[in-house]
Amino acid sequence: MRTQTKRACARVSCRAISNSTRKIVVAVLVLILSISSTMPVTAGAPYLGYTFDFWGGVTPAPVAYLATRSIMAQDLNTSTAPYPHTGTVLNAFLTPADLSVDSNNVIYLLDSGNNRIVIFDQELNLLRVIYGFDNNGEADTFNRPSGIFVCYHLNIYIADTENRRVVILDNDGNLLSMIYNPDLGEIDDAVDFRPQRVVADRAGRVYVIVMHVFEGIMRFNEHGEFFGYVGTIDVRVSAADLFWRWFATQAQIDRGSRFIPTEFLGVDIDDYGFVFATHADVIGQGDQVMRLNPRGNNVIRNFNENINISGDQRTFVGGPSVFVDVVSRPNGMFSTLDSNGGRIFTYDSEGNLLYVFGGEGELMGMTRTPAAIDAIGDTILVLDSTRGRIIYYEPTIYGALINEAVGLRYQGNEAASVEIWHEIILINEFNQLAFTGIGRAHLQNGEYVLAMDYLRRGMDLRYYSIALTRRRQVFVDAYLAYALTAFLVVAIALIGRAVYRNVKGLNVREDEVYD
Numbered sequence: 001m002r003t004q005t006k007r008a009c010a011r012v013s014c015r016a017i018s019n020s021t022r023k024i025v026v027a028v029l030v031l032i033l034s035i036s037s038t039m040p041v042t043a044g045a046p047y048l049g050y051t052f053d054f055w056g057g058v059t060p061a062p063v064a065y066l067a068t069r070s071i072m073a074q075d076l077n078t079s080t081a082p083y084p085h086t087g088t089v090l091n092a093f094l095t096p097a098d099l100s101v102d103s104n105n106v107i108y109l110l111d112s113g114n115n116r117i118v119i120f121d122q123e124l125n126l127l128r129v130i131y132g133f134d135n136n137g138e139a140d141t142f143n144r145p146s147g148i149f150v151c152y153h154l155n156i157y158i159a160d161t162e163n164r165r166v167v168i169l170d171n172d173g174n175l176l177s178m179i180y181n182p183d184l185g186e187i188d189d190a191v192d193f194r195p196q197r198v199v200a201d202r203a204g205r206v207y208v209i210v211m212h213v214f215e216g217i218m219r220f221n222e223h224g225e226f227f228g229y230v231g232t233i234d235v236r237v238s239a240a241d242l243f244w245r246w247f248a249t250q251a252q253i254d255r256g257s258r259f260i261p262t263e264f265l266g267v268d269i270d271d272y273g274f275v276f277a278t279h280a281d282v283i284g285q286g287d288q289v290m291r292l293n294p295r296g297n298n299v300i301r302n303f304n305e306n307i308n309i310s311g312d313q314r315t316f317v318g319g320p321s322v323f324v325d326v327v328s329r330p331n332g333m334f335s336t337l338d339s340n341g342g343r344i345f346t347y348d349s350e351g352n353l354l355y356v357f358g359g360e361g362e363l364m365g366m367t368r369t370p371a372a373i374d375a376i377g378d379t380i381l382v383l384d385s386t387r388g389r390i391i392y393y394e395p396t397i398y399g400a401l402i403n404e405a406v407g408l409r410y411q412g413n414e415a416a417s418v419e420i421w422h423e424i425i426l427i428n429e430f431n432q433l434a435f436t437g438i439g440r441a442h443l444q445n446g447e448y449v450l451a452m453d454y455l456r457r458g459m460d461l462r463y464y465s466i467a468l469t470r471r472r473q474v475f476v477d478a479y480l481a482y483a484l485t486a487f488l489v490v491a492i493a494l495i496g497r498a499v500y501r502n503v504k505g506l507n508v509r510e511d512e513v514y515d
Contacts, residue, residue: 064399067365182226
């Protein structure tokens with residue numbers, strides 16, 4: 001009887017324990033789900049995020065952007081396009097070379113293999129396809145074009161490579177003008193005008209990257225007349241090449257490679273008319289990105305001499321980065337596309353690296369042959385040429401916070417960015433730029449001691465020196481008057497003491513004489 005009672009009690013206790021355990025498990029699962037719904041979704045990224053520290057070492061970081069969708073030709077809604085594409089499926093993109101987004105966020109894809117321009121909106125409605133244009137009453141077509149740009153006035157500029165010309169169309173596809181091989185005088189025959197990339201400013205000036213032209217980016221006025229090069233790249237020679245060239249004969253030098261500048265690869269233009277351009281720095285000692293003013297001077301304010309705007313140089317087995325394209329973004333930011341690793345590097349106006357994402361592979365968000373990059377607001381578009389698709393990247397919470405904080409700093413509102421920088425530090429305590437942002441805000445508010453502490457943690461030597469100088473100046477201004485007064489009082493006291501001792505000594509000697 002007692003045994004049966006014990007067994008019954010044991011069953012009851014086990015049921016009670018199991019029921020309580022189920023409740024605890026359910027509560028924990030609900031808590032986890034509720035927390036995960038408020039956290040940035042980074043677990044699905046097939047790539048890792050990282051930045052570089054002050055010494056150039058890799059620092060892991062949360063993923064700033066995630067791929068949200070991948071667009072191919074069959075994804076476009078052709079029912080919105082005029083004849084002959086109404087109700088039909090658009091044939092696949094064939095080695096697309098470039099893309100451009102206009103001021104209305106309409107996307108222009110240069111489908112180079114099919115010699116056409118495919119135009120569609122953000123909802124993937126096909127608007128029209130341009131196969132050619134009317135050229136003085138005759139039908140004209142493209143021949144392996146490799147660059148496209150839609151200007152502020154919605155005119156379309158096409159680098160028609162194998163036809164050796166730049167074609168300028170209005171937004172309806174009507175021909176406006178064309179740019180051919182310019183008259184360069186005595187060296188005219190030495191230039192093979194094969195344009196690769198093209199952009200234009202609001203005044204109609206055209207900037208063209210031409211294959212195997214090393215003097216710089218060719219610049220044309222609004223009438224299509226050539227008026228010089230812009231952005232000549234300095235020739236960089238390694239120490240090993242100089243060493244062996246010293247011992248080489250003239251015949252060996254003639255047979256060897258010449259020291260010539262590298263070619264420009266990608267180009268874009270911002271709202272202020274400054275031209276962003278990328279080139280392949282094979283030696284890995286200089287910046288691969290330039291922001292050129294109208295005089296051709298690079299105006300990117302890169303104060304950190306230890307880190308160049310060159311992506312990965314010796315970190316990964318695949319070798320150094322090659323920035324094949326660049327896109328100007330709001331608040332002075334710009335993003336570059338690394339064709340060697342499929343990664344996107346984003347910098348602020350001072351050349352500070354903000355975040356890195358992307359990679360080379362077959363998974364969603366990775367590319368095989370990255371060819372071009374553009375942006376719609378904070379959304380980044382990357383063209384994968386081999387796969388014939390456009391990948392859309394959207395910012396995570398971490399990336400959105402960085403974009404917002406950098407924007408406030410660029411607008412001069414350092415104080416408003418402090419709270420955002422603190423949130424970034426909570427997510428990533430190794431973000432040196434966040435410490436720098438907080439330090440600059442304290443510097444702006446005159447809190448020099450706090451500024452020095454944060455700037456030291458952010459390894460911002462320039463602004464740390466400014467904070468230290470101002471702190472010393474405040475100290476001097478506060479205590480210099482007291483110090484001078486004390487010095488004057490002590491000096492007067494010492495002088496008075498010396499005078500008193502001299503007078504007393506004279507009196508003593510006079511008394512001795514009279515005695």
